[in-house]
Amino acid sequence: MTEIIKAEAKLEIESGMDGEKLARVRAFIGEFCAGIPDYLFDSDQTEKIVLAGHEVVTNIIRHAYGDKCTGELIQIKIRISENKLVLLFYDWSEKRFDPLPPRSPHGLFIIDQCVDKIRYSRDDNGKNCCCLEVVLKPGGDR
C-alpha cells in the first residue's frame, strides 16, 4: 500500500561539533512538529522527538564521522503520513553506525525512550540511514 505523505521537510548540515548546528537541527524538528495538529500528536511528544533527533545527529558526528571531522554531509528528512511521523538521518561515513554499547549507551537509551521504532540501514552506495518512527494518535485520516 502506498504511503500518503501529508507534509515533509529536509535539512542538510555539515558535520562538526558545533552548538549552533545542533540548535538548528533541534529548531528544524521542533518547527515541523509544531505544525502537526494536536489531535494527531501530543505537544509533549515534540520535546522527546527533538531530543531523539539531537542525539542521533550527535552520534553521527561523534561516532560515524568522528569528532575531528568537519564538513561532511548529514541530511535530515522528516515527514508525516496518515499514521506516523518519520525522521530519516543520512550520512555517508565509511563506518556503519553501530547501535551497540559502549559507544553511546546513554544517548541510545534516550532515543529508544523517545520514539516508537528505530531502524538502521546502509545501501550499496554507502549511504547510512537511521530512521525514527513515531506512531500518531488514531484518527489521522481525518
Add this chain to the structure above:
Amino acid sequence: MEFNTEKIGDITVVTPLANDIDVSNADDFKTGIFPILEGNSKIIFDMNQVEFLDSSGCGALLSCLRQMNKSGGSLRLCSVQKAVRTLLEIVRMHQIIQIFNTVEEAVSSLQTSG
C-alpha cells in the same frame, strides 16, 4: 562556560549562564564547575537559564554528583525547565538527584539536612 555564584550561608548557588548544556559544551561545563565544587560542600545548581540538556549534559551533571558524593557534599537542582526535566525523568536522574522548583526550596532542603 560562565557561571554566576552566590553564597547563602554555607550554601553555594551556581547558575550556569548557558541556554544549552550539550555535547558541544559539556566539557566546558565540567572544566568550569569542578573548581567550584571542590571548595564547597553544599551546592545548588540553579538551572533557570538552561533550556536544553542532552545525554552529554546529563553525564556532566552525573560527574558533579559523583564528585560531591565522594567528598561528602550535597548537590541539588532547582528551577529546571520542562524540556530539561523531561530528559532527567527519561534517564531517571530525578531519582538520584533532588530537584526543587525554586532556589528557596532547595536552600531550605540543604539547611534542614544539616
